[in-house]
Amino acid sequence: MYEFDWSSIPGSLPFLWQGMMISLGITIVAVAAGIAWGTVLAVMRLSPSRPISLFATLYVSLFRSVPLVMVLLWFFLIVPSLLRDVLRLSHATDLRLASAMVGFSLFEAAYYSEIMRAGIQSVSKGQSSAALALGMTPLQAMWHVVLPQAFRNMVPLLLTQAIILFQDTSLVYVSALADFFGAAYKVGDRDGRLVEMLLFAGAVYFVLCSAASWGVRVLRRRVLA
Amino acid sequence: MDFGIFFSPVPTGETTYLGWLLQGLRTTIALSLASWVLALALGTLLGILRTVPNPGLRAFAGSYVELFRNVPLLVQLFVWYFVVPELAPGGHRFKQIDPFTQQFLASAACLGLFTAARVCEQVRAGIESLPRGQKNAGLALGLTLPQTYRYVLLPMAARLIVPPLTSETLNVFKNSAVCSTIGLLELTAQGRQLVDYTAHAYESFLAVTALYLLVNATIQLLMRAVESRARVPGYLGSRK
Amino acid sequence: MISLRNVHKSYGHVQVLNGCSAEIRKGEVIVVCGPSGSGKSTLIKCINGLEPIDRGEIVVEGVSVGARGTDLPKLRARVGMVFQHFELFPHMTVMDNLTLAQVKVLGRGADQARQKAGALLDRVGLREHAAKHPGQLSGGQQQRVAIARALALDPVCMLFDEPTSALDPEMINEVLDVMTALARDGMTMVVVTHEMGFARKVANRVVFMDQGCIVEQAPSAEFFAAPKSERAQQFLSKVLEH
Numbered sequence: 001m002y003e004f005d006w007s008s009i010p011g012s013l014p015f016l017w018q019g020m021m022i023s024l025g026i027t028i029v030a031v032a033a034g035i036a037w038g039t040v041l042a043v044m045r046l047s048p049s050r051p052i053s054l055f056a057t058l059y060v061s062l063f064r065s066v067p068l069v070m071v072l073l074w075f076f077l078i079v080p081s082l083l084r085d086v087l088r089l090s091h092a093t094d095l096r097l098a099s100a101m102v103g104f105s106l107f108e109a110a111y112y113s114e115i116m117r118a119g120i121q122s123v124s125k126g127q128s129s130a131a132l133a134l135g136m137t138p139l140q141a142m143w144h145v146v147l148p149q150a151f152r153n154m155v156p157l158l159l160t161q162a163i164i165l166f167q168d169t170s171l172v173y174v175s176a177l178a179d180f181f182g183a184a185y186k187v188g189d190r191d192g193r194l195v196e197m198l199l200f201a202g203a204v205y206f207v208l209c210s211a212a213s214w215g216v217r218v219l220r221r222r223v224l225a
Numbered sequence: 226m227d228f229g230i231f232f233s234p235v236p237t238g239e240t241t242y243l244g245w246l247l248q249g250l251r252t253t254i255a256l257s258l259a260s261w262v263l264a265l266a267l268g269t270l271l272g273i274l275r276t277v278p279n280p281g282l283r284a285f286a287g288s289y290v291e292l293f294r295n296v297p298l299l300v301q302l303f304v305w306y307f308v309v310p311e312l313a314p315g316g317h318r319f320k321q322i323d324p325f326t327q328q329f330l331a332s333a334a335c336l337g338l339f340t341a342a343r344v345c346e347q348v349r350a351g352i353e354s355l356p357r358g359q360k361n362a363g364l365a366l367g368l369t370l371p372q373t374y375r376y377v378l379l380p381m382a383a384r385l386i387v388p389p390l391t392s393e394t395l396n397v398f399k400n401s402a403v404c405s406t407i408g409l410l411e412l413t414a415q416g417r418q419l420v421d422y423t424a425h426a427y428e429s430f431l432a433v434t435a436l437y438l439l440v441n442a443t444i445q446l447l448m449r450a451v452e453s454r455a456r457v458p459g460y461l462g463s464r465k
Numbered sequence: 466m467i468s469l470r471n472v473h474k475s476y477g478h479v480q481v482l483n484g485c486s487a488e489i490r491k492g493e494v495i496v497v498c499g500p501s502g503s504g505k506s507t508l509i510k511c512i513n514g515l516e517p518i519d520r521g522e523i524v525v526e527g528v529s530v531g532a533r534g535t536d537l538p539k540l541r542a543r544v545g546m547v548f549q550h551f552e553l554f555p556h557m558t559v560m561d562n563l564t565l566a567q568v569k570v571l572g573r574g575a576d577q578a579r580q581k582a583g584a585l586l587d588r589v590g591l592r593e594h595a596a597k598h599p600g601q602l603s604g605g606q607q608q609r610v611a612i613a614r615a616l617a618l619d620p621v622c623m624l625f626d627e628p629t630s631a632l633d634p635e636m637i638n639e640v641l642d643v644m645t646a647l648a649r650d651g652m653t654m655v656v657v658t659h660e661m662g663f664a665r666k667v668a669n670r671v672v673f674m675d676q677g678c679i680v681e682q683a684p685s686a687e688f689f690a691a692p693k694s695e696r697a698q699q700f701l702s703k704v705l706e707h
Contacts, residue, residue, distance in 0.1 A: 002311050065395070065441040066434055067402030070413050077417075078426045129515055130552035134566035135542030135618065144565060148556045167297035173406060181300060195308045202300050209295035 006196050012187040019183030026101055026179065027166045033105035034165070035158060038112025039151075043142060045117055056113070063110035069171055075103035076175035096177045108165055115157045119150035159216045163209055170205075180204070230425045231432065242419055243432075249415030250436055256332055256411060257398045263337030264344050264397070271341060272348025273374060286345060293342035298403050301339055306331040306407045324408065332404035340397055347389045351382035384455040391448035398440055412436060466491045466622060466653055467512060472521035474507060481507050482518070483677035489622075494654045496664040496685070499674035500700060505657045506549075508674070509624050512655065513544045526621055542570050545615030549627040551607040553599035559586070559610050560595040563617050571618060578617075585613040589643050605636030609643055622653035629660055661704055665689055673697045 009016075044056035063071070079102070080095040123146050131141035151158075170181040178186060181201055188197030231243040240248075274286035293301070306328070310316035319327065355378060363373030405414035416433035420426045467489040474482040481504045489495055497505045510516040512523060514530045514537045523530040528540055553562050563582035567573045573581075586592040589609040599607055608628060615623060625644070629637045641663050648654055648667045658664065664671055664685055671688040673681040673696075681694045692698045 062438070065399075066437045067399040067413060069402040069405065070416070070430075070433060070437070073413065073417060074430050077420055078430065124550075126548060126550055126552045127554065129510075130546075130548055130554075132515060132538075133513060133541055133544075133546035133548075134614070135538045135540075135570040136566065137538050140538075140569055144569065145554050149554075152556065167295075170297040170299040171403070173299060181297065185303070195311050198300065198303050198308050202296050202304060205297055205300060206292065206295045210291060213295065 002195065004196060005193055006200075008187055008191040008193040008197060009200055012183075015178075015187065016180060016183050019178050019180040022097065022172075022177065023166065023169045023179040023181075026097075026104055026169045026172065027162065029101045030104035030108050030165055030169075031162045033101075034108035034112045035116075037105065037109035038114075039116045039147065041109060041113035042116035042120055043147075045113070046120065060110045060113050063107050064114075068107055068168055069174060071107050072100065072103050072171055073174055075099040079103075096172075096175050100172045100175060100177055104165070104169070108161070111161055112158070115154050115161060116150060118157075119154035120146055122153050123149045156216055156220045159219070160213070163212050163216070166212075167205065167209060227425060228428055230423050230428055233423075236422065242423060245415050245418065246412065246432055246436065249410055249412040250440075252329075252409065253398065253401050253411040254440075256329065256336065256401045256404065256409070259333040260336035260340060260401070261394065261397050263333065264340035264393075267338065267341035268344025269348050271345035272352065273379075275345060275349040276352045277370070290342045290345055293339055298335070298339055298400060299406060302332065302335045302403060302407060305335040325410070328404070328407050328409040331407065332401070332409050336397065336400055336404070339400070340393065343393055343396070344390070347386045347393065348382065350389075351386040352378055354385060355381055387448070387452045387455045391445065391452070394444055394448065395441060398444065399437075466526055467655070468522070468524040469508075469512075470522045470524075472508070472511060472523060473519045474504075474511065474516065475519060481677055482511070484521070485674075485677075485679045486521075487672060487679060487682065489653065489655060491621075491653055492651050493669045494648045494652075494667055495656065495670050495672055496668040497655065497657045497672045497674060498659065498661075498664065498700070498704075499680075502676070503674040504677040505674050506626050509626050509655060509657050512624055513541050513546055515546075538570065542566070542618050543621050545618065545620035545623040547608070547611050547615055547623065547625045547628050549630050551599070551604070551611045551631070553607055553611055553614070555599050558596055558598055559591070559602070562599070562610065563614050566614070567617050581617055582613070585616050586610075588616075588646075589613050603636060604632045605639045608632065608636075608640045612640075612643055612647075616647075622655070623647065625654065625656040625658065627657050627659070629658065659704065661689075661701075673700065675700070 041056045041060060044052050045060070047053045047056075076096065076099060079099050083095060083099075120142075127145055127149065128138075128141050131145040132138070136144065169179050172179050173182050173185070176182070184197045184201035185194070188194035191197075231246070232241050234241055235245060271286045271289055274282045275290075277283065309331075310319045310327075313319075319330075322330075359377055359381070360373055363377040364370070368376065401411055402413040405411055405417070408414070410418075412433060416429050419429035419432075423429065467487075469485055469487045472482050472485045473480070483504075485504075485508060487495075497508065499505050507516055511518050512525065512530065514535075518531050525540060525544060528535060530537075530540065553559075554565070557565065560579065560582055563585065564575065564578035567578035567581065568575060583592060583595070586595055589612060591606060591609055591613070594602060594606065594610075599610070602610065612623075612628075628644070629640050632640065637660070641660060644654070644656070644663070645667050656663075656668070668685040671681075671683060671685045672679055673688070673692070673694070675696045681688070681692065681697045683693070688697070689701070692701055
């Protein structure tokens, strides 16, 4: 019978907390940037201009066809050296966090763009007709009338995707960046208490994500029903 | 960019770098198929359990879904690979199998059970989207509940959920890449090896990306064929 | 003010407008009527370019609607439109609905826009609802706000696409009253409607359409007393039976 020893946890809490801050930081940046860029992509896909809509379609299809791990590895292995050459930074600069944030944002934007595209199409055509009839340009109609409504309609899905993103931040493990999971693993490895730390990490994620999902369900019923 | 690198032999000499990539692809496909079979079987069962009258069974299946959806896949994988052999009876024997098999089994179990939670939700949605009258009609004819599921509800639900199952199939293939983190030499891991050994990062990543896109396109074509066979004439969404 | 010359339009294989021609002078009130599918809604949407035409020409105050260089947003700011389903913007208050286009399209200052909006709300009798959202208003109230929204841009003419068809019977009159007052003040109006009472009392001319063609045009008194074409006679007998 395995003998559990949870003593590693209390002492390492500050380190784990730092890791959690990184996880949350990446999540918030990637959600904000992902929704912004994803909305632009969605509007581009609906554009009457062939080259623009083609670019957006190809972008979304590409990022939805490849694993996130691969994209993160690509950003971890290739982009930093590329950026260093272009921006002439010293080799000591730690670009891991920045490249993780950029990689996540570009990847998640593809998923957010599909959500926003559905949202835009859920707004009745009469609304954009009315906006155009008032003399607004198509872009004005999109910005003032269609997007606010599309966004409101899609809030539950946008939040659910954010919860998934939060879970996915654990994948920065491949770049040895110490997010919450990476920190838990490091502590477990160092102290030889990997079993306890992994179970602890799992439990923390479970509690946080269940609570967040429950919150989204409540929001859906109360505010949007 | 030098694409000839793929045809150079690897340091140990038994194959080319392209051969390594293809080995990785083979592992990816094998892992995905094994996990998918497990996920379909278990997920269908759980999906049915979420719709039966018995509240205990429904709660059990519901808890399963909650657990496997609220813990990141990477964490689940590490638990299967590092924790389960320590805690489960017979775990010490598991640790004595060769590394590749250990990694493969842990990966298949993890990916299978993870995906089963998602399949469960699709099956549940499919069954719940059927008109209530269907179940009642089956029961009114004297069929037992299990028979009603088998002959009336499941055949229709199965056809309805082919499109969402297509995206789940693609997800399994993409999620298999996570298993590279415990050392399994699937496609992404081989890509990383190539970068380490050849220092030709761009070519390696382009090749790996191209292979994933190829797998993706193949699956979508296959599933479209399945979809057109599975369509029910006259039902919403069918074109006949 | 508005000229339609030989307008053709098709959706795929279906010919929706088949060589329609009409002249509308300043200050005229035109009612367009006909059986459903006759193309009347499509025709009115072509006047402000919401629907493109295949052949022919539409000229509004000297501006050709279909021409390549035409600034459509600018044109549409001068042509007001009221929709069957009101199409107020649900995420904005009534006041914001009225000021949005004034500020963003005409470039008016926010205060000036609000003043104008307030005056128009008075005109349609809904000033006290300015801070509400469209969802909190009845259908008749929403449509009156929609009329005010179109008037806020000081259009030279107003297009109405079945403005009362989506309203409960008891609310139809409040909207028709606003439209009647508008006509009395000299606004050029093109109204697609089934409300024959309004047509008889307020319209200068009636345009009858069937299957994409303008079958008959006549001053309204003439049209209702003695329609010349057989299809118009059939239509009137069915509609006026109530």
